[in-house]
Amino acid sequence: MKKGIKVRLVSYITIVLLLIVLLLEGIFIFGIHSYYLGTAMDTLTSRASTSATFFNKYLEGYSINERARYILENLSREESSKVEVLDPSGAVIINSFGFASKEHIETPDVTSAQDNHIGTFRSITPVQGERILAVSVPLREYDTTIGILRFSVSAEPLYEVILKIAINAAWVGLGVIAFGFVLSLLIAKRIVGPIQQLTEIAQKMATGNFNVRAQKRYDDEIGTLAVTLNYMSEELGKSEKMKYDFISSVTHELRTPLTSIKGWGETLLVGDLSDKEETLQGLEVMTGETDRLIGLVEDLLDFSKFQAGEMQLEPLIYDLRKLLEELHLQFRYRGQPKQIHLYAEIPEQPLPVYGDFNRLKQVFVNLLDNAFKFTPVQGFVRITASFSGGQVAVTVADNGEGIQPEDLAKLGTKFYKGKSRQSGSGLGLAICKEIIELHGGRLSIRSEPMKGTVVTVELPLHQGPQPESSS
Template identity: 50%
Template sequence: MEGTSELKTIRGRMMLGYGIVILGVVLILGVLFVGTVRQYYYGSATQALSERAAVSARFYGQYLDEYSLGDQSRYIFENEITEDFTRVEVIDLYGNLVIDSYGLPPGKKTPTPDIQAALKGSAETWMGIDPDTKERILALSQPLMQDSRMIGILRYTTSIKRVDEVLNKITGAAIGVGLAVVCLSLLVSWLMARRIVSPIGELTTVAKYMAGGDFSRKAEKRYDDEVGHLADTLNYMAEEIVRNEKLKNEFISSVSHELRTPLTSIKGWSETLLSGGLEEKEETKLGLGVITKETDRLIGLVEDLLDFSKLQSGGMGIRCELVDINRLVEEIGEQFIASGNRHKLNIEVELGEGPLELTADRNRLKQVMVNLLDNAIKFTPEGGTIRLTTAREEEEVRIQVEDTGEGIQAENIKRVTEKFFKGTTRYPGSGLGLSICKEIVQLHKGRMGISSVFGQGTIVTIWLPLH
């Protein structure tokens, strides 16, 4: 069971794969090497015997063609050099031994394949066990010709015991080297697998802690490779989860505060009006005004939450119609002039030339611009200026809201469109307004950019495609 479990791991599969490949390569190379060496040694011995037999057969056939096979045999026996331990035999056409350099009696038959082939007229070699000496020999039989007719067989044999011993040593050495290579390769493969798997195991452990809610654990980046990048990604994910958790808690706290404040005002004035009666018209009017104002705040907050919920679930749709951006911006500017006067702000509207018509959801675009103007009014001190402009840029319509307010700190510019983010807690709000605006613009295939200089003002620009 343990072996089966090990094969299910990455390390086990890597070791098995590497082992099969390495063993296959070593076997192939080993077989080729041993085969080449055997071919070289046996081929050299065979070539030597073949050349010697061919030369002797031509010589005896050319210069001793008038002699009988017996006379030629005696001549061969008397003049053949045998100091190299090569055995020479002469055999007649019936396969009977005529003469032998080892002194064996004539008449003996040795029906080996090389002799059978030579009797048919072709030179042949054979390796096997000699029935007389019980040694492995290499034999070559060559036909003896006289006047284009075969009169016998000239056979050379030599012991290949030493050649076999050398080849056995070489084969043993090759096997040893192959086993060493396999073992070394498996060791290197195990180290490589461990180098890869160990960091993954550590990442798995850290991920389990993170899954349990412990984000203080960090994945260690050992190498700058894919596993190292995975460690970076895991750490980044943990940081994002912690940050989002913090933003969520801040959002819940902020929303709770935003809900509590108007509800407290509404409840307080309601009790005041109920306890004091409705005789005091001024007090009643003031109380009802506060209740109306705080109710509007609650409605705005609830609408932001509903829009955010729709965006998260993908349920926010847009109902497109032909919209003249200049007319829409002009209407919104007129709508906010009174609010600007109350806050002692100068609101300017500059429209681009000609009608800027595009297909869009009029109400959603109005919601975006109202939100942007509300923010501009909220963060611009008395005496400031808010400028609302439109223009055509190639195949796009540009809508820009510029204010001379307090601006946004540089480190917060990229985050102000994030969900729940609030750059400052001095003003009420859910932290969802700009995030919802960005999502609505993107639903229209547009884009939104924010630039700001802290202490000088902010510019929010929206680009919408004409087509």
């Protein structure tokens, strides 16, 4: 089954909490164990050392057997430890119960006392049925070890206390883990809840509903994500509207020439082909409308290539000045029907650039075509070229109807045609902008309503050998 963020978050918090509790429990139990057993061992060592010092000092000259009887006779009735007197080999001479045996004790504490040191021993596993604590101190006569005084006590009661404390600590640890688990559920719910809401909104957006909005509950990363999702939804909605407007516009642009072509085709089919003037007029209209269709299709193909990142340039070094002069000659008579004057200010120095000649020509043809299209009767269009700081700037200016401020910022974006009633796909500027950016340049537009528009294209000058001729 698919695990959600909530399950993983609760699992991770519980695991971390469990590890922390186990670590703290281990440290606590180890500390309790060391404290209880260490305190008992220190007490036992102190009593054994004090007793051995006393007996060594005041029983000097007594044999080990005599000392053993004396020690046994003078044991305190409150003494809870088992006291044993051993000979140097470790054999028990007598113990606090009054018994003598031939048993040899070879525990580490006895071995250490045989080497004239105070020895301690703590058994982890039961010895003769129980775990013990033992301390052995040498009994000396004139710097010679004549026996060993051994104090031992059962450690079982201490281990029972430690076990009870460990069990209580375990219950406390389980309570902490349970509390942490419930707390993690609450935390996970507060974190996952907004994420689930954002997921539902994203799913609705995926189905095309861009009117939904996410609620910003917290001023954190999730809140920022909600704001970003709302912004994305708004932008997608705008893009979707522009796309539908674009489709509607392109459909209209396609329908108009097709209607003209179909109309004149039917006229020629049913008409008198001997009327040469009418036939030529019909063929001229059909040819013009076909050119319009070809232009629309080429715009759509170019735009789809740019969107897919499949546009390939074929750059060469050439003089941009030659291209601008060629365009000046090409468009000189374009404005005659509307008495529009075309001016050109092109420097005499070469303007070397490294780029795709055909694509750059496409850009400037589109800009000039737009300028003539939106310039009124007896207006003007001006081409200006200049260079400075390693950049060449070409401007196409007109005194046409201009662009409204709310439309100016959107020009050059995909699917945006603007409010103009002039024919066209609305893709021209978007394609021009993409071409210029592929050349490492920049396209900018300035405009004022009823005063005109200025489009500036900036391209990097080529630093190197100058081109001998244009393409």
